[in-house]
Amino acid sequence: MAVTFQGLGAAAALSLSGSFDPNRLHLPCRRSLSVTRLSFVVRLEERIVSGSNLPPRRAQQLVSKAVATKADAASASTASKPGHELLLFEALREGLEEEMDRDPQVCVMGEDVGHYGGSYKVTKGLADKFGDLRVLDTPIAENAFTGMGIGAAMTGLRPVVEGMNMGFLLLAFNQISNNCGMLHYTSGGQFKIPIVIRGPGGVGRQLGAEHSQRLESYFQSIPGIQMVACSTPYNAKGLMKAAIRSENPVILFEHVLLYNLKERIPDEEYVLNLEEAEMVRPGEHITILTYSRMRYHVMQAAKTLVNKGYDPEVIDIRSLKPFDLYTIGNSVKKTHRVLIVEECMRTGGIGASLTAAITENFHDYLDAPIMCLSSQDVPTPYAGTLENWTVVQPAQIVTAVEQLCQ
Amino acid sequence: MALSRLSSSSASRCVDLLINPLAAAAAAIPRRLISSDTTPITVETSVPFSVHNCDGPSRSVETTPKELVSFFKDMATMRRMEIAADSLYKAKLIRGFCHLYDGQEAVAVGMEAAITKKDCIITAYRDHCTFLGRGGTLLECFSELMGRKAGCSKGKGGSMHFYKKDSGFYGGHGIVGAQIPLGCGLAFAQKYSKDENVTFALYGDGAANQGQLFEALNIACLWDLPAILVCENNHYGMGTAEWRAAKSPAYYKRGDYAPGLKVDGMDALAVKQACKFAKEHALKNGPIILEMDTYRYHGHSMSDPGSTYRTRDEISGVRQERDPIERIRKLVLSLDLATEKELKDMEKEIRKEVDDAIAKAKESPMPDPSELFTNVYAKGFGTEVYGADRKEVRSVLP
Numbered sequence A: 001m002a003v004t005f006q007g008l009g010a011a012a013a014l015s016l017s018g019s020f021d022p023n024r025l026h027l028p029c030r031r032s033l034s035v036t037r038l039s040f041v042v043r044l045e046e047r048i049v050s051g052s053n054l055p056p057r058r059a060q061q062l063v064s065k066a067v068a069t070k071a072d073a074a075s076a077s078t079a080s081k082p083g084h085e086l087l088l089f090e091a092l093r094e095g096l097e098e099e100m101d102r103d104p105q106v107c108v109m110g111e112d113v114g115h116y117g118g119s120y121k122v123t124k125g126l127a128d129k130f131g132d133l134r135v136l137d138t139p140i141a142e143n144a145f146t147g148m149g150i151g152a153a154m155t156g157l158r159p160v161v162e163g164m165n166m167g168f169l170l171l172a173f174n175q176i177s178n179n180c181g182m183l184h185y186t187s188g189g190q191f192k193i194p195i196v197i198r199g200p201g202g203v204g205r206q207l208g209a210e211h212s213q214r215l216e217s218y219f220q221s222i223p224g225i226q227m228v229a230c231s232t233p234y235n236a237k238g239l240m241k242a243a244i245r246s247e248n249p250v251i252l253f254e255h256v257l258l259y260n261l262k263e264r265i266p267d268e269e270y271v272l273n274l275e276e277a278e279m280v281r282p283g284e285h286i287t288i289l290t291y292s293r294m295r296y297h298v299m300q301a302a303k304t305l306v307n308k309g310y311d312p313e314v315i316d317i318r319s320l321k322p323f324d325l326y327t328i329g330n331s332v333k334k335t336h337r338v339l340i341v342e343e344c345m346r347t348g349g350i351g352a353s354l355t356a357a358i359t360e361n362f363h364d365y366l367d368a369p370i371m372c373l374s375s376q377d378v379p380t381p382y383a384g385t386l387e388n389w390t391v392v393q394p395a396q397i398v399t400a401v402e403q404l405c406q
Numbered sequence B: 001m002a003l004s005r006l007s008s009s010s011a012s013r014c015v016d017l018l019i020n021p022l023a024a025a026a027a028a029i030p031r032r033l034i035s036s037d038t039t040p041i042t043v044e045t046s047v048p049f050s051v052h053n054c055d056g057p058s059r060s061v062e063t064t065p066k067e068l069v070s071f072f073k074d075m076a077t078m079r080r081m082e083i084a085a086d087s088l089y090k091a092k093l094i095r096g097f098c099h100l101y102d103g104q105e106a107v108a109v110g111m112e113a114a115i116t117k118k119d120c121i122i123t124a125y126r127d128h129c130t131f132l133g134r135g136g137t138l139l140e141c142f143s144e145l146m147g148r149k150a151g152c153s154k155g156k157g158g159s160m161h162f163y164k165k166d167s168g169f170y171g172g173h174g175i176v177g178a179q180i181p182l183g184c185g186l187a188f189a190q191k192y193s194k195d196e197n198v199t200f201a202l203y204g205d206g207a208a209n210q211g212q213l214f215e216a217l218n219i220a221c222l223w224d225l226p227a228i229l230v231c232e233n234n235h236y237g238m239g240t241a242e243w244r245a246a247k248s249p250a251y252y253k254r255g256d257y258a259p260g261l262k263v264d265g266m267d268a269l270a271v272k273q274a275c276k277f278a279k280e281h282a283l284k285n286g287p288i289i290l291e292m293d294t295y296r297y298h299g300h301s302m303s304d305p306g307s308t309y310r311t312r313d314e315i316s317g318v319r320q321e322r323d324p325i326e327r328i329r330k331l332v333l334s335l336d337l338a339t340e341k342e343l344k345d346m347e348k349e350i351r352k353e354v355d356d357a358i359a360k361a362k363e364s365p366m367p368d369p370s371e372l373f374t375n376v377y378a379k380g381f382g383t384e385v386y387g388a389d390r391k392e393v394r395s396v397l398p
Helices: A070-077 A088-102 A126-130 A142-154 A166-181 A233-245 A294-307 A325-335 A350-365 A384-390 A394-404 B002-019 B021-028 B065-090 B105-114 B128-133 B138-145 B179-192 B211-222 B268-285 B312-322 B324-334 B340-363
Strands: A084-087 A106-110 A135-137 A158-162 A196-201 A226-229 A250-255 A262-265 A278-281 A286-290 A312-316 A319-321 A338-345 A371-375 B041-044 B050-052 B060-063 B120-122 B199-204 B227-233 B260-264 B288-293
Touching (some): A084 A088, A088 A233, A106 A142, A126 A135, A142 A158, A166 A196, A166 B179, A196 A233, A226 A233, A233 A250, A233 A262, A278 A294, A286 A294, A312 A325, A325 A350, A338 A350, A338 A394, A371 A394, B060 B268, B065 B105, B065 B128, B065 B324, B065 B340, B105 B128, B105 B227, B120 B179, B179 B199, B179 B211, B179 B227, B260 B268, B268 B288, B324 B340
Parallel strands (some): A106 A135, A158 A196, A196 A250, A226 A250, A286 A312, A286 A338, A338 A371, B120 B199, B199 B227, B260 B288
Antiparallel strands (some): A226 A319, A278 A312, B041 B060, B050 B260
C-alpha cells in the first residue's frame, strides 16, 4: 500500500521512469477496470518504487495513490518493509481481529458470523479463535440483536454488530435511531454507546431491489451517530479500527462489490481518522467528491478526462457524517467547481446534503453550480442493463465534468 | 372518644419523656427505635403465585420491621411525588408526556428490596418511581420533569428519559418495547463480564405484544442470559383493555419455553419474594418471565383522563381493596411496628420533603443554550458538532 510514503516517492508507475508526476497521468493501458460485468475483481496492486522499473502487468491500474490523512503519514512513511497484500474483506477481518486481541471488551454479533464464518467472510476464523461468547451467531432478529448490542454498549462492552446486508438494518431502525443515536444525549451524557454497526450495502450484481439499498441516506439525519464508508483495503482496515476505538456509535458502510479488491497495506498498525476525507488524486480544474464504489467509477472517468486534458481533483469523502468540510473546503477554494458522484438516490441522499453544506459554506468560491450525479430514484431493477443505468457510469461523469468546466 | 384516647396516650408518653431521656431523644425523631429493628418476621402473601414451567417460591416471605417501615416510607414518597407531578403538570410546569405510576409502587419497592444496585433495571416511560427506588433524589426527579439543569439527564431527557448509571438504572425509554432488547443486552454484558448480576427488563401489558420481546427472549434463552422480563400488567395498554389486545392475556405463560411466574403486584412482599426467586433462577437456569398483576389509578398519561375505558367504580374498588400502601400500613399497624400517628407524621414529613424538592427544582435554572450541542457525541476523536449555521470548523481555511 503506497499511501503516503512521502520519503519514497509515492505511487507505482506504469511508465518506465520511476518518478511520478501527478499532473500527467498517461495510461498506456486503456483497459477498463470494473466496467465489464464479467469480473468485478479490481486489482490495485502497488509496489513501493525505490527507483526500480516495473514491468507492466495485466490490468494494472495507475491510480495516484491516496494521500493518507495527515495524522497517519508518520506511521506509514517509516515503512521499510513493503507490507502485505490482501483483499478488502481480509483487511476488515485483520482490523477486527487486531482490535479484538487488543481489547477483550470487543465482541461481534450478527447472523452467521460465527461458525459459518460470515456471509462475506469478514469474520472467518474469529469464532474459532475467540470463542462463542465473543463471536456470536444470532437468530434472524435484527431489531433484537441490534438492541442487545446497544444495551451491551451502555455498560461498556464494545460490540460490532453486523447486518448481513445493510438493508436488513431497516428492521432495527428504531434501535439505531432512538437508542443508539440518542441515548448519550437524553441521558445527559451518562451513557456512551461505543458500538460499531457495519455491513455491506449498495447496488451489487443483480441482487434485486431489496438487497441493493443505500442506507446512508436514511441514517444520515440521526443525531449522535457517525457514518463512514470504506473503499479500499487500506482505509477499510483503518476505519474499522477507528470505529471500534471510538466512543461514539459508528456505522461503517461497506460495499458488496468491493470486497474482493486487492491492495498492499502496511504491516505496521495504523488507525485512520474517522472524520477525514481522503485525497485520491490532487488536481486543479474541478473537485470531484465521491465515496465507496463510485470512487472507482470516478477514477476510471478520471483517466478519460486526463486524456482529454482535464485535471480533476478526486476526493473520497469517507466520512459521511460529519462531512470533512476542511478538506472539501480547501479543494473548493482551489478549483472553484464541484461535482458530486454518489450511489445514493437523488432525493435526500448524501449528495443532496453535501450540496447543501458546500453551498452554505463555500458559495463565494464557486464558479459554477454544484452538480450532483446520483442513482436514479427507482428501486434497483434486476435486469443487468437496467441496473447499470440506475447507477452513475463513468461516461456520465466525463460528460458532467466537461459541462462544468466549460 | 377517639380524641380522648389519643390525648391520654400522649399524656402517658409525656410522662415517659420526663423519666427516660433516651426515649425523649428517640421520640423527638419521628421514628421509633423499632423501625430499625432487624428481627425477621414472616408474612404470608395473600394471593398464591401462579407458575408456568417452574416451581414458584413459597408464600412465606421473610422480612423485618425495618424493611416494612421502609416500604411504607418509600411507597408513600413515590405516591406523593406522583400526585405532586400531577398538579405540576396541570400548572403547566411539566409539559409533554407525563406517565404516572401511582398504584404500582409495590413493584418498584418490592423489586429493590430483592436486589442490589449492581443488578440492572431497565423500564419504559413510566419510570419516575423506579428511578427513585434506584436511589434517585426527588430534586433530580422534579428538575428533570421541569426541564432544569439539575435534572438527572440535565433537563435534556424529560419524563420518559430518567437514567442513573451509577446505580444500574438504565432508563427511561419512550418507544414501547424497545427497552427489552436493550435489557437483554445488559444481561449479555453481565454474562460477558461474569459478575453474577441480573437484569430486570420491565415492560407493560401493551408492550407484551411486541415482536421484539419474543425475538429478545429467544436470544436470551438461547444464550442463557441472566435476564428477567417483568410484565407490569396494569390491564390497560393506554385505552385498550388487555383482553382486547392480547389473544392470550396470561403474559407469564407467553414465554412458552421460558418459565413464568404471576405475582400479585400490589403486594410489595410478594413482589420481593418473586424477584428474589427470579434472580436465583436467572443466574442458574436462564431467563424467566414475571407478570406483576398491578393497577394504575391515573390514566395512561396526563392527557388521558383514565375514565373513558374503565369505570370509576373499578378504580375506587381497587384503591379500597388492593392499594399497596394501605396494605403495608395495615400490616405495620397490626404488627405494632408503629402507631397510626407515627405513620401519619411520616407522611406529613414526606409531603414536606416533596414540596421542598419542588420549590428547589423550580428555582433551578434552565439549561444553557450551549447545552443544545453538548453530549450529542462523546468526546473522543475530536468530533465537533456543527450548529445550524455550520460555521464551526476545526481550522481556518487559507
